[in-house]
Amino acid sequence: MLPKAGSLWLLRLLRDIQLAQFYPSILEELNVTRPEHFDFVRPEDLDGIGMGRPAQRRLAEAVKRHRSGNKPKNWVYKILGGFAPEQKETTPPSDSPSFLPEPEGGLKCLIPDGAVSRGELLGSGCFGVVHRGLWTLPSGQTVPVAIKSLRVAPKGPVGTELRDFLREVSVMMNLEHPHLLHLHGLVLGQPLQMVMELAPLGSLHARLTAPAPSPPLPVVLLCLFLQQLAGAMVYLGSRGLVHRDLATRNLLLASPCTIKVADFGLVRPLGGAPGRYVMGGPRPIPYAWCAPESLRQGAFSSASDVWMFGVTLWEMFSGGKEPWAWVPPYLILQRLEKDQARLPRPPLCSRALYALALHCWALDPADRPSFSCLEELIQEAWPPEGHCVRDVMEPGALRMEPGDPITIIEGSASSHSPSSTTWKGQNSRTLKVGSFPASAVTLADLKGSPATCPVHKGSPAWGEQHRGSTDGVRPKAKLRELPPAKSQRRNMPLQRIKGGTECTWSHPPGVPSGTKSHWGRCSFCHPEP
Structure with missing residues (x-):
């Protein structure tokens, strides 16, 4: 219904706290046309129009704030405690007081608890579990989604986990890119739930490690995935963010030829020293994927994401193998710095692509390419x-x-x-x-002439100039040095790993990301006629 003259304040107030669906009932059944009229509205009256007690408390606080002259904040902004910016007001639609967007609309929203239903378990993380689900829109249309729920302890959510969950929501609210997982909205229920785009084909890591009869992925498709990932990271860097957890397990297959970066739980803004984020204490990090400065100093930047990109490349072309699985975690930093060892070239990886990976693994962050440069280098190293x-x-x-x-x-x-x-x-x-x-x-x-030598445009000098071992030979280790189980290796507290060094918290400059984008053509999905 159209807002009546003189009652626009009521519609705006209800919209700010995501209760606009009650506008017709409050206006016509309770006859509230001025803020003072709420003095005569009883909880039983609000019960009668279907408003629950938590919503009633939100309404009471909003009315009090309105009457005191304070500008009301968006409810999402209030819940996130300042993580997310206020959303701009939009003109209400003419026929419906419900403002839930269609998924393709791009607007992030609050979603009623009853509008989503959870199905099978898809996975779990440090502070949440992910289920397949359905989102029912106001129109009655159902949309397949992924629902990430905050893991709740018997006495309620732990403060750190709640903060990490809300931080991930606030990050995803402000991201829009074809190769980043899309957030539809947030469910303010028990537990808190993120409603996200569903990637129906699962993670790239699961696809790479799928047993027979699943065929291996085409090399050209892996190259396309690398270019899509580089483009997504160019965008993320342009927003002043560092991902800190690039790995094939966090790349989801939205279609056979499209990947999307997911899991933004470790994303942080690049504040403090130029282009740097430094951890404030021991927290779980993906140890075998991290750059040396991240392992030694807890320092992350776009350049450390580039290092992780190189490890992700290695995963892709090695069939999803775990990096450094043959080395105890606390010896990885020594292997990287003192021995100058690098992961060996996988069988499916060309020399040009491996040279690109070695460039990503330069000890000095300033020597690593930016993601915008990587887009061009991938194109140059594309296998003939x-x-x-x-x-x-x-x-x-x-x-x-x-x-x-x-x-x-x-x-x-x-x-x-x-x-x-x-x-x-x-x-x-x-x-x-x-x-x-x-x-x-x-x-x-x-054009039909017999081939005599494949030409790669990538510079072989990177690989030839690299010093140190790349053979991946397992070092001799005593029994007490055996690495932990795989499930325990990925996220290990930085300062709790045996033999780890004390943090020095130095701040060398990071490498800025560019913004130029190049997109490859997938000959797997679109073969030549």
């Missing part, structure tokens, strides 16, 4: 693609038939004769990986 021109049936060789699309992972010429040159690649039809004669493949950009 071609087509098979003859049957390959030799023992031990990658089987292929004429017309099969082939992605070149690695090439090595054993002599000057093209016929004796062998390459390593992936057959995009069978998704098998192996070696094959270079003469059996024609590169797409050579």
Whole structure:
């Protein structure tokens, strides 16, 4: 209904506390047209129009604030204790007092407890559990969603967990990017619940580690995921935020060719020293993914996110293996700094992409590329693609038939004769990986001429100039040095790890992120005709 003349104040007051659905009843059934009229409204009257006691208390506080002349704050702002900015007022729709948005509208909102229903458990984290669910809109339409609920102790939510939960809500409220998970709204019930976009295909890590008969992912698709991730991180850096938990477990598959960055529980603003966030005490962090300055000083920046990007790249091309699983966590920092060791090159990773990863793992944060630079470097390191021109049936060789699309992972010429040159690649039809004669493949950009050597545009100097071990050989360790279980390795308090060093809290400058974006084309989803 349209607001009546002289009652717009009432509609605005109810909207500020997310009770606009009671506007017609309060105006017409209780005959409230002026603030003073609430003096004669009893709790039983509000019960009669379906308003619960918690909502009544919110209404009473809002009326008191209105009559005292204080500007009312948005209810979300009040709940978040100042984390989130106030939302701008919008013009009310003409027919409905309910202002819940459609999911594609982009506006974050409060959602009634009864409008969501939880289904199967999808996962759990430090302070919450995630269920598949349904969100029923005012129109009656149902939308599949993911619902993250605050884990509640017998005596209520723990203060730190509640603060972390609300911080994650406040961060997601202000983010809009095609490769960041979307927040629909917040349910102020028991427990508190975040209603988020559902990524129906699960995490990238689960897909990478799926057992047979699930086929491996195409190399070109992994490259596309890297470019999408870099673009999302450019956006996050432009908002002055550091993610601090980049890993394949936090990349969700919204479609077969689209990933979305999720889990913003460790996201922090880059305040204090320019481009730096420094932890104030021991808190769980993903130890094996962290940059040396994060392990030693508790310092995070866009450059430390770039380090994590390199580890995530390694995960993707190693089939979801755990980084540094062969090294006790408290020895990782020593391996990185003293031994200058790096994760070994995975079988599916080309030399150009591995050189890019090594650049992300530079000890000095200032030597690491920005995410905007990484977008271009990924494009330059994109593996060449071609087509098979003859049957390959030799023992031990990658089987292929004429017309099969082939992605070149690695090439090595054993002599000057093209016929004796062998390459390593992936057959995009069978998704098998192996070696094959270079003469059996024609590169797409050579227009039919036989290929003799794959050309990668990435600079090999990064890998050649890198010092230290990259062989990943497991160090000899005594029984007491064995690493903990995988479930205990990912998030370990920084200062509680055996052999850890004391924090020095130094503040070297971070690396600013750019804003330029380049988007690749997925030949897996959109093959050439």
